[in-house]
Amino acid sequence: MNVRGGLRAVVHRAVLPAGLTHREHRFLRLHLLSSLFSGVVYGAMNLADVTLAKTLAGGAFQLTVFNVLIGVSYLGSLFFVGMMRGRPKALFILLFAAAGRLGFWLLPLSSRPGWFTFVLGLAWFCHALILVAQVSIVQRAYPAEHRNTLFGISISIMTAMNLATSVALGWLLEWNEQAYAIYYGIAGTAGFAGAVLLARLDRLIDRPAAGEAPSEGKPEIPARADAGSPLYRPMGQPGVGAAMRSMRASVALVARILRDDGRYRRFQVHFFLYGIAFLSMTPVVPLFLVHDLQLDYGQIGLAKGLMGQAGQILFPPLLGRMMHGQGPVRFSGRMFALLSLHTLLLVAAGLVPPGARIPVTYVAFALFGVSMAGVNLAWHMSSLHFSGRDDPSAYQAVHTVLTGVRGSFAPLIGYAFMAGGSRLAAFAFSTLLLLIAALGMGRMAGAEDRARAAEERRPSPSEY
Secondary structure: OOHHHHHHHHHHHHHOOOOOOHHHHHHHHHHHHHHHHHHHHHHHHHOHHHHHHHOOOOOHHHHHHHHHHHHHHHHHHHHHHHHHOOOOOHHHHHHHHHHHOHHHHHHHHOOOHHHHHHHHHHHHHHHHHHHHHHHHHHHHHOOHHHHHHHHHHHHHHHHHHHHHHHHHHHHHHHHOHHHHHHHHHHHHHHHHHHHHHHHHHHHHHOOOOOOOOOOOOOOOOOOOOOOOOOOOOOOOOOOHHHHHHHHHHHHHHHHHHHHHOHHHHHHHHHHHHHHHHHHOOOOHHHHHHHHHOOOOHHHHHHHHHHHHHHHHHHOHHHHHHHHHHHOHHHHHHHHHHHHHHHHHHHHHHOOOOHHHHHHHHHHHHHHHHHHHHHHHHHHHHHHHHHHOOOOOHHHHHHHHHHHHHHHOOHHHHHHHHHHOOOHHHHHHHHHHHHHHHHHHHHHHHHHHHHHHHHHHHOOOHHHO
16 A cells, blocks of 8 residues: 555545445535535635725724624525525535526625625625525434544634635635736635535435345434425426415424424524624624734734644534434533633633733634534534434524524614623623523523433333
């Protein structure tokens, strides 16, 4: 075996789970290539708030509106999940990517902050819908025991490109910030290429492998809402009436899951508190970095890019295994607790002597990267845990809709703290809420452990 082949074998043993079939290896290669291109557009989108604050001179109110719009964009799944559920996802992915990612080329039409906010808001709206579709693809591509690890690898690849893009875009903007529209257009094109590859994966999954019958090799996913329905439903008749019926079905489906699945509802309550804590910081952090800490584009790119993304590159495969062992409830609580250290260190960065501000900020974002690697896994994969063998699009839509609900008001909390003259108080509020969410998840996990232990101790009927 040559050196290259030996290194490849070592990487496979260290990173990939054992027992992957040739077909699953093929799916994974396509998935990782999609993540590589998608990471470019994510890097641009994640630096957009800084561009709005620094290049377009957006103030506290404009940053708040921008982040509220991002949050509200997640409500789109409330209206589209009924249309996507139980159907191939490729067409939806391509349409959303064309509107949201190629739409970045609309930025040169105006240099006004409001136009930038609109175009980026559309991008986030379409991004949320692609995430809903992606979960179903992951479920059908990989066996349950490998999903968290393999999806963690895809997050690592995507985040590596996110990091590279954030740092490179920071340097490019520092060199010529007036060319921002061109930079974002190029990133959007790369993101569209990633969506094309994800759509190809969706179609490839449903093709039988050589020697298989058409139904072999694919998980049978019964639809909880319509027992006995086929995996894929026809698109139905086009028109406004059909679209409205699909939207009403989506709303009813989301409401029914929250009403009937008490366990998932409790999980979402604690996740909702985390989301408020996290999203209330979105208008605060860019202004804090630009005005309070007086960092330049290069330093912000290193903080949010290199330090903030490094943990999301290195740790997702390991954290995926941890989540598989601990379950999403306990795992999420521990990640929330770790994330609270990020906000505490940002408070410290605003209080320490000027010479120590940058190192403390970098450490804060390094912890942010590790904790958000875990939170992102839980955000994407918990719906698979709770939905069982159903099409997880509906459960992921509930998760996404609630993200939109908290995103529609949580940034206003951060703005209220800033209007009151204290960004540090906003960080303290976020820290407290994260700890409450972590405690709630821990209590829920403990209660489930006790209930499981009691069930195991219960004598079987043959013992009576």
